[in-house]
Amino acid sequence: MLRFIIRRSLQMIPTLLAVVLIIFVIFSVVPGSFISSLMAEGRNVMNAEVLAHLNEQFGLDKPLPVRLWDYLWGLAHFDLGISYRTREPVWNVIEPRLWPSIKLALTAMAFAAAVGIPLGFLAALKPGSVFDTGTMMLAVSGLSVPEFWLGLLLMYVFALQLGLLPSFGYQPGSIRHIILPAIALGVSPMALLARTTRAGVLDVMNADFVRTARAKGLSEPRLVRAHVTRNVLVLVLTTLGLQIGSLMGQAIVIEKLFSWPGIGSLLVDSVATRDIPVVQGTVIVIVLWFLVINMLVDVAYAAIDPRIKVT
Amino acid sequence: QDATPKDGGKFVFVAPYGNAITSLDITATPHTQDEIVGKAINRSLYKWNPESGKPELDLAESVTVSDDGKTYTYKLKDATFHNGDKLDADDVIWSYNRLADPKKALPGAEQMLQIAGVAEYQAGKADHISGLKKIDDRTVEITVINLANPGWNLMSNYAPIYSKDYPEDQLASKPNGLGPFKLANYVPGSKVELVKFDNFFEKGKPHLDKLDIMLMGEAPARDVAFRNGEIDANVLGPVQYEAYTQDAALKDHILEVAEVYTRNIGFNPKIEAFKDKRVRQAINYAINKDLIVEKLLKNKAYPAVSWLPISSPAFDKNAKPYAYDPEKAKELLKEAGFETGLKFSVTATSNESWGLPIVEAIIPMLAKVGVTVTTDPVENSVLSDKILSDNFESFIWSNSSGPDPLKYLTCFYSKTPQNACNYVKFNNADFDKLIDQAGNETDPAKQNDILRQANNLLEEEAPVWFFNYNKAVMAYQPWVHGLKPNAMELAIQDYEDIWIDDSAPASRK
Amino acid sequence: MNGASSDPVLSVRDLTIGVGRSAELLHGVSFDILPGETYGLVGESGSGKSITGLSVMGLLKRPLGVTGGSILFQGEDVLKLGRRARRKLRGDRMAMIFQEPMTALNPLATIGRQIAEMFVVHRGMGWPEARRKAVEALESVRVPSPEERARSYPHQLSGGMRQRVMIAIALACRPDLLIADEPTTALDVTVQAGVLELIAELCKAEGTAVLLVSHDLGVIANMCRRVGVMDRGRLVEEQDTKALFENPLHPYTRGLLAARPRLGSRPVAGRGRLTELDEVVADEERGRDAPTLTTPRGSRLEATA
Amino acid sequence: MRLRFNFTLGLLLALLVIVAAISAGWLAPYDPVMDADLMNSEMPPSWEHWLGTDGQGRDVFSRVLFGARVSLTVGLVSQLINSCIGTALGVSAGYFGGWWDDLVNGLTNVMLAIPSLVFALAIMAVLGPGLPSLLIALGLTNWSWTCRIARSSTLSLKSQGFVQAAKTAGFGDTNIMRTQILPNILGPVLVIATLGIGGAVLAEAALSFLGVGIRPPQPSWGNMLTDARELIRTAPWASVFPGLAIFATVLGFNLLGDGLRDMLDPHMRTRRT
Amino acid sequence: MSRPLLEIRDLTVHFPLPRQSPLGRKRTLRAVQGVNLTLNEGECLSIVGESGCGKSTTALTVMGLQEPTSGEILFQGKPLTGAGAPSRKERARIAQMVFQDPYASLNPRQTIGRMLSAQLALHGIARGSEARDRVAAMLKRVGLMPDHADRYPHEFSGGQRQRIGIARALMLDPKILVLDEPVSALDVSIQAQIINLLMDLQETLGLSYIMISHDLSVVEHVSDRVAVMYFGRVVEEGDWHSIFSRPTHPYTRRLIGSVPDPDAILAGARGVPDAAPVPDAARFSPDISRRPNPDEEPEPSALVSIGESHSVRLAQ
Numbered sequence A: 001m002l003r004f005i006i007r008r009s010l011q012m013i014p015t016l017l018a019v020v021l022i023i024f025v026i027f028s029v030v031p032g033s034f035i036s037s038l039m040a041e042g043r044n045v046m047n048a049e050v051l052a053h054l055n056e057q058f059g060l061d062k063p064l065p066v067r068l069w070d071y072l073w074g075l076a077h078f079d080l081g082i083s084y085r086t087r088e089p090v091w092n093v094i095e096p097r098l099w100p101s102i103k104l105a106l107t108a109m110a111f112a113a114a115v116g117i118p119l120g121f122l123a124a125l126k127p128g129s130v131f132d133t134g135t136m137m138l139a140v141s142g143l144s145v146p147e148f149w150l151g152l153l154l155m156y157v158f159a160l161q162l163g164l165l166p167s168f169g170y171q172p173g174s175i176r177h178i179i180l181p182a183i184a185l186g187v188s189p190m191a192l193l194a195r196t197t198r199a200g201v202l203d204v205m206n207a208d209f210v211r212t213a214r215a216k217g218l219s220e221p222r223l224v225r226a227h228v229t230r231n232v233l234v235l236v237l238t239t240l241g242l243q244i245g246s247l248m249g250q251a252i253v254i255e256k257l258f259s260w261p262g263i264g265s266l267l268v269d270s271v272a273t274r275d276i277p278v279v280q281g282t283v284i285v286i287v288l289w290f291l292v293i294n295m296l297v298d299v300a301y302a303a304i305d306p307r308i309k310v311t
Numbered sequence B: 001q002d003a004t005p006k007d008g009g010k011f012v013f014v015a016p017y018g019n020a021i022t023s024l025d026i027t028a029t030p031h032t033q034d035e036i037v038g039k040a041i042n043r044s045l046y047k048w049n050p051e052s053g054k055p056e057l058d059l060a061e062s063v064t065v066s067d068d069g070k071t072y073t074y075k076l077k078d079a080t081f082h083n084g085d086k087l088d089a090d091d092v093i094w095s096y097n098r099l100a101d102p103k104k105a106l107p108g109a110e111q112m113l114q115i116a117g118v119a120e121y122q123a124g125k126a127d128h129i130s131g132l133k134k135i136d137d138r139t140v141e142i143t144v145i146n147l148a149n150p151g152w153n154l155m156s157n158y159a160p161i162y163s164k165d166y167p168e169d170q171l172a173s174k175p176n177g178l179g180p181f182k183l184a185n186y187v188p189g190s191k192v193e194l195v196k197f198d199n200f201f202e203k204g205k206p207h208l209d210k211l212d213i214m215l216m217g218e219a220p221a222r223d224v225a226f227r228n229g230e231i232d233a234n235v236l237g238p239v240q241y242e243a244y245t246q247d248a249a250l251k252d253h254i255l256e257v258a259e260v261y262t263r264n265i266g267f268n269p270k271i272e273a274f275k276d277k278r279v280r281q282a283i284n285y286a287i288n289k290d291l292i293v294e295k296l297l298k299n300k301a302y303p304a305v306s307w308l309p310i311s312s313p314a315f316d317k318n319a320k321p322y323a324y325d326p327e328k329a330k331e332l333l334k335e336a337g338f339e340t341g342l343k344f345s346v347t348a349t350s351n352e353s354w355g356l357p358i359v360e361a362i363i364p365m366l367a368k369v370g371v372t373v374t375t376d377p378v379e380n381s382v383l384s385d386k387i388l389s390d391n392f393e394s395f396i397w398s399n400s401s402g403p404d405p406l407k408y409l410t411c412f413y414s415k416t417p418q419n420a421c422n423y424v425k426f427n428n429a430d431f432d433k434l435i436d437q438a439g440n441e442t443d444p445a446k447q448n449d450i451l452r453q454a455n456n457l458l459e460e461e462a463p464v465w466f467f468n469y470n471k472a473v474m475a476y477q478p479w480v481h482g483l484k485p486n487a488m489e490l491a492i493q494d495y496e497d498i499w500i501d502d503s504a505p506a507s508r509k
Numbered sequence C: 001m002n003g004a005s006s007d008p009v010l011s012v013r014d015l016t017i018g019v020g021r022s023a024e025l026l027h028g029v030s031f032d033i034l035p036g037e038t039y040g041l042v043g044e045s046g047s048g049k050s051i052t053g054l055s056v057m058g059l060l061k062r063p064l065g066v067t068g069g070s071i072l073f074q075g076e077d078v079l080k081l082g083r084r085a086r087r088k089l090r091g092d093r094m095a096m097i098f099q100e101p102m103t104a105l106n107p108l109a110t111i112g113r114q115i116a117e118m119f120v121v122h123r124g125m126g127w128p129e130a131r132r133k134a135v136e137a138l139e140s141v142r143v144p145s146p147e148e149r150a151r152s153y154p155h156q157l158s159g160g161m162r163q164r165v166m167i168a169i170a171l172a173c174r175p176d177l178l179i180a181d182e183p184t185t186a187l188d189v190t191v192q193a194g195v196l197e198l199i200a201e202l203c204k205a206e207g208t209a210v211l212l213v214s215h216d217l218g219v220i221a222n223m224c225r226r227v228g229v230m231d232r233g234r235l236v237e238e239q240d241t242k243a244l245f246e247n248p249l250h251p252y253t254r255g256l257l258a259a260r261p262r263l264g265s266r267p268v269a270g271r272g273r274l275t276e277l278d279e280v281v282a283d284e285e286r287g288r289d290a291p292t293l294t295t296p297r298g299s300r301l302e303a304t305a
Numbered sequence D: 001m002r003l004r005f006n007f008t009l010g011l012l013l014a015l016l017v018i019v020a021a022i023s024a025g026w027l028a029p030y031d032p033v034m035d036a037d038l039m040n041s042e043m044p045p046s047w048e049h050w051l052g053t054d055g056q057g058r059d060v061f062s063r064v065l066f067g068a069r070v071s072l073t074v075g076l077v078s079q080l081i082n083s084c085i086g087t088a089l090g091v092s093a094g095y096f097g098g099w100w101d102d103l104v105n106g107l108t109n110v111m112l113a114i115p116s117l118v119f120a121l122a123i124m125a126v127l128g129p130g131l132p133s134l135l136i137a138l139g140l141t142n143w144s145w146t147c148r149i150a151r152s153s154t155l156s157l158k159s160q161g162f163v164q165a166a167k168t169a170g171f172g173d174t175n176i177m178r179t180q181i182l183p184n185i186l187g188p189v190l191v192i193a194t195l196g197i198g199g200a201v202l203a204e205a206a207l208s209f210l211g212v213g214i215r216p217p218q219p220s221w222g223n224m225l226t227d228a229r230e231l232i233r234t235a236p237w238a239s240v241f242p243g244l245a246i247f248a249t250v251l252g253f254n255l256l257g258d259g260l261r262d263m264l265d266p267h268m269r270t271r272r273t
Numbered sequence E: 001m002s003r004p005l006l007e008i009r010d011l012t013v014h015f016p017l018p019r020q021s022p023l024g025r026k027r028t029l030r031a032v033q034g035v036n037l038t039l040n041e042g043e044c045l046s047i048v049g050e051s052g053c054g055k056s057t058t059a060l061t062v063m064g065l066q067e068p069t070s071g072e073i074l075f076q077g078k079p080l081t082g083a084g085a086p087s088r089k090e091r092a093r094i095a096q097m098v099f100q101d102p103y104a105s106l107n108p109r110q111t112i113g114r115m116l117s118a119q120l121a122l123h124g125i126a127r128g129s130e131a132r133d134r135v136a137a138m139l140k141r142v143g144l145m146p147d148h149a150d151r152y153p154h155e156f157s158g159g160q161r162q163r164i165g166i167a168r169a170l171m172l173d174p175k176i177l178v179l180d181e182p183v184s185a186l187d188v189s190i191q192a193q194i195i196n197l198l199m200d201l202q203e204t205l206g207l208s209y210i211m212i213s214h215d216l217s218v219v220e221h222v223s224d225r226v227a228v229m230y231f232g233r234v235v236e237e238g239d240w241h242s243i244f245s246r247p248t249h250p251y252t253r254r255l256i257g258s259v260p261d262p263d264a265i266l267a268g269a270r271g272v273p274d275a276a277p278v279p280d281a282a283r284f285s286p287d288i289s290r291r292p293n294p295d296e297e298p299e300p301s302a303l304v305s306i307g308e309s310h311s312v313r314l315a316q
């Protein structure tokens, strides 16, 4: 197990390198720069000398390959560089954003799983029924709404009209604040999970071993409990993992809308201000999250499915 | 707002631009968003008085000016930093040295340029700034290089006084200022919680016990939060402005101010047609800006006459803006030989008041006089990049145009480079002459007369399409008092003067 | 029909199976199986052998369903039973082994558990006791080191072993009827023989009646005393095995027997042609009306066509 | 039953949108850009303006129709690019194996790990707003699923008799990929593409929200929605209708894709590969 | 006899297995180990053996669909593998294959006619109407109707599909036909038709067959020579009569013994013929149900001749 984790972690390195390279290349040709973003408000004209010094300070005067090399060298020492904007180490900028982001992603996923999986299950147990059709329509509808639109709608209904929940913001200990953004974020994975679960259950219900179990005289509830659930879980786990893994990156719009201080809104702000080290850092974090979650999914597989060995 | 202030309670304010706070060290950032927080924590030598519209002394109790008008001697107040240090002359000298230090590349360096010796210091020819002198612990002497009032520069929120003994690397996370509030908790990307600083040098202030500044860029979300009572003040966009002024429950608690920004479309003379004054004028005639201001900006702006805003002392009350007159525009275009075929693009951000929506509105209007306009949508950082590198045909932007009229008219002085603020490379000998004249005039009234002429000349020359002067609007909850109509930037408030009354809900007490 | 010494365990009467109400796949099939007897069902692919077996178990899947006739199990018409009662029969008094040993077992549960489940469900035992019985059951189907095997998962077993496990499951509650649907077709020839012997032996010992479905005449000859021949949804012939091989009555049966090369039948010199089915039996003679619905068992890709 | 109903509904919705997009020029009563009358801004639905007017006084109905063009172009073209890239890479990787397979696999994992919205955002930042950039940004960032499916299908097809037979008949590798493998994986690829069209339409909306979408004043549903979100209280029709259009389109293509999947191959699922 | 048509010399095929751990031993699966076989003109050579013993791998190697790890394959003395190997196209005229699964061996999205005529076009044999005629003739030859050319595979029954598979294999007039379990997926009643067809074709066209099967009764019926494979090796080889009348290797004996033969059973006599005398029978490995572990078990000997064209492999 430990070996597996080490091996997988090592395998992440080329992926990460590729990601760093891609982002680096993209942002080396992007128009606009951190310097020009300083002038963006149209009022504080900074003098040329200060700007020149800034460039020098951040090594922006060096040629591209040198910058890339410096960056990779730093990365090898777990150093993500200095944020142009805040002039602090990038990690200090990212670190406080990490927990809110993870919290939002996990809550959204908990919502998605808690609603989506049972829905999919119930729909599949009566395929073709009105409930099934309705649920699946609902699921597809969930995938069809622009997130920010849904977010605004939730805000208007639950915060403004009903006054039940706060409309925005982040409170470290507060559950009430996370509900709306989590739902807005969770609806699409929820729909996806409902669909995957339904398909998985139908698949498993058609499997030969379920016929065997029927021939053994098991009652339907027992059959579902003892033979279907785990096998469905195996099928659903991949979707679950992929969703959790990509949720941090998908949260951008929702975080922006709800002023949620997560990685996604940091990324957008950093792109807007061309704070390249932070952009790099956040993308690395997002990708790492994805890779780590997927590794955990594989570990979970091994725990559930005896056919899979992680070594 | 005339009752006697009450002490205590909490005020939840909102920083409305973009989402994040860059840094709690205000000297490290040039963004308004950060000023909103910095204003609570820090103090500068001068401060802007929104009521009088002038800089006034803040950290100094008195100043004496030498006869030549270039040496200022300040007697500092008895003020204490959040960490307990006392303010002394060395702090001022250290802070200004730090700001001017080219290696640190701080935005506030701009504000130091007026001080004698800064140029040498920045060029590396001197190891300290000769224009700064400590007389005694509480007295500091500053020499400047011109006759302008140094208050304009030294009131800048980006040029605060820091304690020289405080570790610099802590400034971003644990700021230590002279301001009325000190940091209690900072949730990056979300909010800043501040608490009353008991040793604030203005006695009896601040009134509030707590000040929360929430960060929220999305106007519709802010609207919901305000109506839901989650925030106490809301900087309004045009749509909310219209809605709030029509809402009986909200309309009595709205603060409006004419800010010192001029929104405009700048014409790049790189385009042959724009070299012709008639073309520029024609565009000004062809666009019904009153309608745009009414319909798109919901009257949250004042149609612009010329460059200087209405609040400017050099504004000509009798001047008339360009009328909406498409026929005249057509005529002018015909004269200039651009009856048809004039085509240009407008580089614009997505800003609702001076961005793409405005361009979208002028497209059909200009189409009617035979001018084809296309959009070149960009992000903020790219906009300034394109403008400063002369990579545009025209742009729509919002530029500072006050409060100091001379400073902002100088932007059209032919020797001002494009990457300073003469974005349209305006070059007019008559205008230059007037600016030279005004620069040498010491009598403010006469100076204003000259500048008024210059401003009118600018209107005639129309180097830009004069669109509007911003009207900033803030709505506040009924229990809030002490907000000021700050024409510089409405969102920057003197927090020490804000107080809340008994009608505030429990969560604010 | 030979004079039965006792009442049949299973008596299928005019069984008709259809898709919904429209198409018939099985047209009035009738046969009896006596206690302890092994009854063979042969026929070519798609002739309806499996659905016959499944309908006895009550495992037909929609849209298939019994549309007529009766299935008397120990004198009781199981078609008239409620779902619960029907389920109680399954596994306890009648059991079934399927063709594909690779997929018939739950891949995520141990062998032991899957056997023990039978005792838990039908005998109301607790898990620990059931598990002990499961090991015994494994032992009885000659799985080496049963203790250890009970803890393994299906994928750790060879095909032959898995089929033995299936037998252990099927016979766990000592049913009166075992339906074995091509239990060895997926296995290697060398393994086939062993598995068949095992079924024969165990059923003999317990007096279990067996309905053996196969398309392999060799297998049938080996195992059964009586054989039914199915062709396109009909039972076309039923005889004692020996009689069938010696004197097939129905032309289809004759064709079936003739078409198969027999080991050791080739002359030392030269090689003869095999007899083809339609040389023996003309199509008109064979099929009255062909079943209306046939889905070729196809690959996955085919479904995308 | 359910299947047929949903599929038909999907087909209808998709066709409706396609027809609207194609015939926008004839159907639209107004020009979507030039017929702007600020005097008439934010008018509720009426006889002259069936779906009302937006903040600029433009006819929402006309803009929704013309927006269909843009949104659909974004959806269809970007998915076409994705499908081509994904299929080409997936088929060749699965067919040839070896280092090429490893490389493609690695690349797919990288693409999967970077959220496509983040990637698209970065590409849009480089190229600037506008339809072509959007097509490139969304076309380059979403091929990993197609690639995975194409690869795994190719792997299983590769060992099938007919591919082997084509090899022994002397056909070249490209010929085999084109005539034997490609037609057989088109089904799943089509399904993913259909589902992806909806995704691309939504992505366009999200990018518009983040300020890097289509170039105004050209209407797209995404920027209509984004522009009108401020007017939700005063002129809800300006955002509700483009919102509905997005919803209907995405729903339509999703149902269509689901139905196609069920029809083409009930066993095709996005499994672990 | 003249030079054999096809010679398989010392053929070895190994497959890499995934390592158990990153630093673990490199593991290989020895699918085929040192197989020597010859096929003479006009002969049917059968390979029998249990599942996974390497029959198909051998066949695929002959077809050039699998690279051998070592060893060579000669066609009329010229190598088919390695440096001097003919191109894929040239090779196509030498050997063709009929696959086991008639359902998977036809492209579901191509009409039969197109599939067949594409081959003709590729090899420049015929185009247009001439190709159509040839296809029609071939379909007739394998017992189908010419107008079947316009149908798609799913419109045929299993037996018909196998006929199409044969037609395809014959389209380019190959010298050798490799038949990988050509009838095991078919119903008994159809098996006979296909076997008869294959035998007829062999005689009329003078083809040589390599047939893979696990059905001994079919093998006995059609083969000239038989090779028994066991875990990657040929353990017994000889003309069909020697193999079936004197099966000697324990595995061969067991194989023959486990064929369910109704006649023998009904006659009550289920005997396996006597083995040929071998130098020392005790040297056969006793447990033949297990894959031999090459690290533990001794290398078996080479094939030892035990009669006229009959040889068997002994344990060492």
Ligand SMILES: Nc1ncnc2c1ncn2[C@@H]1O[C@H](COP(=O)(O)OP(=O)(O)OP(=O)(O)O)[C@@H](O)[C@H]1O
Pocket: C019, C025, C043, C044, C045, C046, C047, C048, C049, C050, C051, C052, C061, C062, C063, C064, C215, C291, C293, C294, C295, C296
């Ligand atoms: N779910 C189903 N829907 C429709 N027809 C079916 C279904 N299942 C089986 N059939 C049809 O019922 C007939 C009998 O099928 P059955 O499986 O009993 O055949 P079989 O004799 O067992 O064949 P095999 O030897 O191939 O197993 C066939 O024609 C088959 O196509």
Ligand SMILES: Nc1ncnc2c1ncn2[C@@H]1O[C@H](COP(=O)(O)OP(=O)(O)OP(=O)(O)O)[C@@H](O)[C@H]1O
Pocket: E015, E016, E029, E031, E049, E050, E051, E052, E053, E054, E055, E056, E057, E058
């Ligand atoms: N491409 C491959 N990669 C890895 N292992 C393979 C590959 N092809 C075959 N094998 C393995 O090689 C061994 C021999 O396989 P082969 O297909 O030749 O057996 P076979 O005798 O034809 O069996 P069957 O009768 O089941 O078709 C088997 O263990 C098989 O799993």
Ligand SMILES: [Mg+2]
Pocket: C049, C050, C051, C181, C182
């Ligand atoms: Mg069957």
Ligand SMILES: [Mg+2]
Pocket: E055, E056, E057, E180
């Ligand atoms: Mg094989």
